[in-house]
Amino acid sequence: MSQDEISVSGQNLSKVFxxxxxxxxxxxxxxxQIRRNEFFTLLGPSGCGxxxxxxxxxxxxxxxxxxxxxxxxxxxxxxxxxxxxxTVFQNYALFPHMTVxxxxxxxxxxxxRDKSDISSTVAKILALVKMEDLAGRQIDQLSGGQQQRVALxxxxxxxxxxxxxxxxxxxxxxxxxxxMQIELKRLQNETGITFIFVTHDQEEALTMSDRVAxxxxxxxxxxxxxEEIYDRPASMFVANFIGECNFIPVxxxxxxxxxxxxxxxxxxxxxxxxxxxxxxxxxxxxxxxxRPERVQLNAKIDESPISGVLKQIVxxxxxxxxxxxxxxxxxxxLTLLVRKxxxxxxxxxxxxxxxxxxxxxxLDDLQIIDGQQHTHxxxxx
Amino acid sequence: xxxxxxxxxxxxxRVPGFNTLSIIGFVLLYAPIVILVVYSFNEGKNLAIWEGFxxxxxxxxYNNEAVQEATLRSIVLALFAATLSTIAATMAxxxxxxxxxxxxxxxxxxxxxxxxxxxxxxxxxxxxxxFALIKIQTGYTGLGYLIVAHTAFCIPFAYLPIRxxxxxxxMSLEQAAADLYADNxxxxxxxxxxxxxxxxxxxxxxxxxxSIDDVIITEFVKSAGQETLPTYMLGQLRRIxxxxxxxxxxxxxxxxxILVSGFFLLTRVTKKQHPATG
Amino acid sequence: xxYLQREQNKQRWFLLSPAFxxxxxxxxxxxxxxxxxxxxxxxxxxxxxxxxxxxxWIEVILQEDIFDETLGWADAHLVIFWRSIKxxxxxxxxxxxxxxxxxxxxxxxxxxxxxxxxxxxxxxxxTNLLVRTFAVQELIxxxxxxxxxxxxxxxxxxxxxxxxxxxxxxFGMTYVYLPLMxxxxxxxxxxxxxxxxxAGYDLYANRAKLFYKIILPLIKPxxxxxxxxxxxxxxxxxxxxxxxxxxxxxxxxxxxxxQYGQGRNWPLGAALSLTLLIAVVIALIYYVRVVGEGxxxxxx
Numbered sequence: 001m002s003q004d005e006i007s008v009s010g011q012n013l014s015k016v017f018x019x020x021x022x023x024x025x026x027x028x029x030x031x032x033q034i035r036r037n038e039f040f041t042l043l044g045p046s047g048c049g050x051x052x053x054x055x056x057x058x059x060x061x062x063x064x065x066x067x068x069x070x071x072x073x074x075x076x077x078x079x080x081x082x083x084x085x086x087t088v089f090q091n092y093a094l095f096p097h098m099t100v101x102x103x104x105x106x107x108x109x110x111x112x113r114d115k116s117d118i119s120s121t122v123a124k125i126l127a128l129v130k131m132e133d134l135a136g137r138q139i140d141q142l143s144g145g146q147q148q149r150v151a152l153x154x155x156x157x158x159x160x161x162x163x164x165x166x167x168x169x170x171x172x173x174x175x176x177x178x179x180m181q182i183e184l185k186r187l188q189n190e191t192g193i194t195f196i197f198v199t200h201d202q203e204e205a206l207t208m209s210d211r212v213a214x215x216x217x218x219x220x221x222x223x224x225x226x227e228e229i230y231d232r233p234a235s236m237f238v239a240n241f242i243g244e245c246n247f248i249p250v251x252x253x254x255x256x257x258x259x260x261x262x263x264x265x266x267x268x269x270x271x272x273x274x275x276x277x278x279x280x281x282x283x284x285x286x287x288x289x290x291r292p293e294r295v296q297l298n299a300k301i302d303e304s305p306i307s308g309v310l311k312q313i314v315x316x317x318x319x320x321x322x323x324x325x326x327x328x329x330x331x332x333x334l335t336l337l338v339r340k341x342x343x344x345x346x347x348x349x350x351x352x353x354x355x356x357x358x359x360x361x362x363l364d365d366l367q368i369i370d371g372q373q374h375t376h377x378x379x380x381x
Numbered sequence: 382x383x384x385x386x387x388x389x390x391x392x393x394x395r396v397p398g399f400n401t402l403s404i405i406g407f408v409l410l411y412a413p414i415v416i417l418v419v420y421s422f423n424e425g426k427n428l429a430i431w432e433g434f435x436x437x438x439x440x441x442x443y444n445n446e447a448v449q450e451a452t453l454r455s456i457v458l459a460l461f462a463a464t465l466s467t468i469a470a471t472m473a474x475x476x477x478x479x480x481x482x483x484x485x486x487x488x489x490x491x492x493x494x495x496x497x498x499x500x501x502x503x504x505x506x507x508x509x510x511x512f513a514l515i516k517i518q519t520g521y522t523g524l525g526y527l528i529v530a531h532t533a534f535c536i537p538f539a540y541l542p543i544r545x546x547x548x549x550x551x552m553s554l555e556q557a558a559a560d561l562y563a564d565n566x567x568x569x570x571x572x573x574x575x576x577x578x579x580x581x582x583x584x585x586x587x588x589x590x591x592s593i594d595d596v597i598i599t600e601f602v603k604s605a606g607q608e609t610l611p612t613y614m615l616g617q618l619r620r621i622x623x624x625x626x627x628x629x630x631x632x633x634x635x636x637x638x639i640l641v642s643g644f645f646l647l648t649r650v651t652k653k654q655h656p657a658t659g
Numbered sequence: 660x661x662y663l664q665r666e667q668n669k670q671r672w673f674l675l676s677p678a679f680x681x682x683x684x685x686x687x688x689x690x691x692x693x694x695x696x697x698x699x700x701x702x703x704x705x706x707x708x709x710x711x712x713x714x715x716w717i718e719v720i721l722q723e724d725i726f727d728e729t730l731g732w733a734d735a736h737l738v739i740f741w742r743s744i745k746x747x748x749x750x751x752x753x754x755x756x757x758x759x760x761x762x763x764x765x766x767x768x769x770x771x772x773x774x775x776x777x778x779x780x781x782x783x784x785x786t787n788l789l790v791r792t793f794a795v796q797e798l799i800x801x802x803x804x805x806x807x808x809x810x811x812x813x814x815x816x817x818x819x820x821x822x823x824x825x826x827x828x829x830f831g832m833t834y835v836y837l838p839l840m841x842x843x844x845x846x847x848x849x850x851x852x853x854x855x856x857x858a859g860y861d862l863y864a865n866r867a868k869l870f871y872k873i874i875l876p877l878i879k880p881x882x883x884x885x886x887x888x889x890x891x892x893x894x895x896x897x898x899x900x901x902x903x904x905x906x907x908x909x910x911x912x913x914x915x916x917x918q919y920g921q922g923r924n925w926p927l928g929a930a931l932s933l934t935l936l937i938a939v940v941i942a943l944i945y946y947v948r949v950v951g952e953g954x955x956x957x958x959x
Contacts, residue, residue: 058560059559059560060556060560062664079559079564079666080556080559080560081559081560081561081562081563081564085560086560086561087556087557087560089553089556089557091551091553093551093553093554093556093557094557095554095557095558095572096554096576097575097576106558106561106563106571107561107562110558110561110562110563110567111562154557154561155560155561158561158562395767395866396760396763396866396867396870396874397866397867398760399760399763399764400764402757402760402761402764403760403761403763403764403765406757406760406761406837407761407776407779407780409757409834410780410783410834410837411779411783412798413791413794413795413797413798413834414783414786414790414791414794416794416797416798416804417790417793417794417797420797465677465681466681468677469677469678469680469681470678472674472675472676472677472678473674473675473677473678475674476670476671476672476674476675477675480667480671483668483671489675489679492678492679492682492683492686492687493678493682495682495686495687496682496686498891498939498940498943499686499690499936499939500891500892500894500895500912500935500936500939501895501897502895502897502911502912502915502916502932502935503690503693503895503915503932503933503935503936504686504689504690505897506693506915506916506919506928506929506932507689507690507692507693507932508685508689509919510689510692510693510696510925510929511688511689511692512689513706514692529681529684529685530685532681532685533681533682533684533685533686534685534686536678536681536682540678565666565670587785590785593787594785594786594787594788594789596787596788596789596898597897597898601916601919611787611789614789614790614793615789615898615902618902626793627793627797630787630789630790630793630794633786633787633790634786634787634790637785637786637787638782638786641781641782641785641786642778642782645778645781649774
């Protein structure tokens with residue numbers, strides 16, 4: 001990335017909070033680079049540090065160590081009102097003693113714009129969030145969804161360089177939330193402002209973002225596009241946090257043929273050749289990650305690399321989920337998930353519980369990671 | 382097996398005798414005051430004998446020059462003290478509420494609450510001694526000493542409702558204002574202050590009442606002839622009790638009741654407003 | 660320190676300065692003068708002579724016999740101390756008897772009645788102390804309401820002397836400080852989980868027993884808090900004993916005031932003030948312990 005393309009950049013950011021149970025590392029030596037005009041999401045469970053990072057960018061927290069720049073300018077020592085960054089708060093934080101228009105125009109008023117300028121910008125923004133006829137309302141007369149949009153409008157009105165959104169959709173009901181997700185994506189596209197979005201909802205992150213940073217315990221575990229995060233998770237935690245995943249421990253060796261190619265050996269004994277780059281970073285226990293929808297069930301078990309007993313079939317309407325128990329050489333068998341879309345009626349009746357079935361998958365669809373390095377993440381997940 | 386459904390005549394909370402005792406208690410609490418007020422309208426001098434309804438004593442008090450002067454002084458003093466203490470208390474509340482612990486915070490809390498903890502007589506004689514020193518040096522005998530003394534003991538009373546209001550305020554509102562380019566002073570002026578207003582009014586009213594009602598400190602700090610209503614009444618003790626004092630007492634009661642009721646309403650209504658901040 | 664902390668610090672001390680100023684000049688600073696005065700000699704017409712002396716402190720409890728210059732107990736003072744403590748304890752007990760039922764009653768009122776009765780109990784407290792004391796005086800003086808009523812009904816011939824007695828002072832203080840007991844008790848009862856009481860009915864069918872065994876122990880913190888809140892101002896009372904006790908039944912507050920008036924012994928007044936202050940501080944520390952314990956137990 002060239003320097004011009006970068007919006008927000010943070011190096012070696014650390015923050016420790018004192019709490020009743022001892023000091024808590026909210027951020028642990030974090031490095032992050034967010035591009036201009038990007039919809040960037042910070043994703044992780046509560047306590048992972050995503051909100052702290054956001055607040056440091058906004059100026060409400062001061063990092064114990066590290067630096068932060070906005071479009072090349074260091075902003076660490078700038079108070080919030082000096083940063084061209086605006087925030088949409090989780091509880092909206094709308095000023096109860098002001099009308100909708102007064103709320104939206106507040107930032108512009110503070111910046112010293114004249115009255116006509118303010119009113120035309122407010123009108124424009126109201127149209128942008130589709131709330132034109134609510135201009136004169138008091139805040140307590142608005143519904144939750146309307147308040148959310150006013151909060152958004154208020155933060156967008158001063159045309160900030162970066163818009164920060166702190167779990168803004170968490171208070172909305174499901175249908176409204178999905179509507180707003182699409183709205184937000186549209187707004188980001190239209191305005192071209194860099195959006196930094198914080199959420200613990202992985203589905204939200206996948207649907208809206210250009211890139212996602214998965215965080216845990218104050219560290220960024222992986223940054224990538226939604227496809228990269230989903231198809232090539234770098235660790236067990238990321239794989240588990242985003243959607244469902246199958247973990248199959250394997251061993252690595254060489255094929256018995258003269259060519260001595262690298263291969264992975266499945267619990268069933270069967271093996272498959274893989275390019276050695278796929279094993280990069282894997283030292284200890286190699287583990288295969290497979291998404292349930294990338295696996296097909298096969299009635300003819302001889303053709304499949306793995307086979308097992310179909311223990312349970314769960315019907316989800318749109319899909320069917322199959323729970324298959326597989327021997328993996330230890331006393332406790334592995335339960336693997338397979339998801340299949342019900343493209344035709346009755347297709348879920350294809351297999352029966354108790355049936356022995358085979359697993360089919362493509363080598364491209366699997367991700368190999370080091371199970372040992374992240375075993376603590378598996379137990380936590 | 383006892384049935385515990387409410388509305389069935391069985392009240393879980395009833396303790397035998399308490400209801401009766403309490404009603405008696407309320408009556409006894411108000412009886413002396415009510416009697417005082419009733420007899421202030423008594424035509425005759427003798428308290429025990431009712432001679433007819435009359436405003437006589439009120440008129441006498443109203444025309445009494447000493448009473449006029451004392452009343453004026455009480456009001457002026459209370460206005461100064463309430464204003465100054467409310468300003469000081471507002472600033473102090475802003476500095477001490479919703480913040481993490483800071484060095485010297487215990488000292489500040491003790492300082493602010495001192496008038497509530499230290500017996501008034503102790504403060505009164507201390508002020509007497511202290512101001513005597515200053516009087517010797519400067520010869521000043523004006524209202525200033527009383528204003529300073531009243532402001533000081535009014536501060537904790539103004540502080541409490543303001544602080545209570547501030548605690549209930551969501552900090553994210555001020556953060557949002559700062560986020561939207563308002564510097565500290567403008568955050569205060571545009572967001573904190575408007576939302577704090579009911580608390581400030583409540584604090585002012587409480588401080589005003591406390592100042593008007595003060596007896597001990599005023600008695601010891603005042604210079605000769607500087608009477609306020611309570612000290613005037615105290616001075617009348619040595620003479621025959623005239624119902625004029627009753628009349629003044631009734632007026633003080635009435636004024637105090639209005640102010641305190643206003644205070645209660647203010648600190649109550651505010652809970653209902655602005656649900657969106659929750 | 661980073662910019663946030665520096666800003667905050669500067670701001671904080673600026674904001675605190677007016678309150679600080681007024682309180683130091685108008686409340687705390689003068690206390691230091693008092694401490695100094697207690698170690699000085701009294702001037703002939705009031706005031707002090709700036710010479711060091713421990714006499715004031717000694718005179719708090721001891722006095723010199725004018726004839727043979729031996730030291731004996733300062734009887735007059737000791738009587739006053741005893742009266743102050745006695746009357747404060749009596750007042751505390753009386754307010755307990757009236758206050759616990761009242762606090763309980765208010766806390767168990769339904770709906771808006773709770774706020775209304777709370778207001779009604781607090782209102783007298785915010786009215787003028789002098790007026791309330793006068794009101795009591797009107798009741799108990801020789802031509803007062805009680806005596807006139809009793810004479811009118813023929814129950815007595817001559818008036819009962821109630822004014823200018825210890826009884827009058829205790830009665831007056833009880834009347835004046837009652838709300839101070841009611842409020843903490845109310846707060847304690849309001850925090851009660853009445854489901855515990857319901858469970859209690861399984862064990863004790865008797866209401867009175869239920870109260871003593873279950874409710875009373877649970878509201879003990881409120882009772883203790885209320886007792887201390889009544890005891891402290893009672894100990895330092897001035898107006899009530901002055902109006903109702905006349906010049907004969909003195910409490911500590913009146914004794915202190917005397918030293919600054921006809922007594923002309925400012926150092927002694929200072930020493931007495933500090934003695935009272937120390938007693939109050941001890942009571943306050945105890946109060947903070949009890950209420951603080953209650954608070955932390957609540958949060959645990």
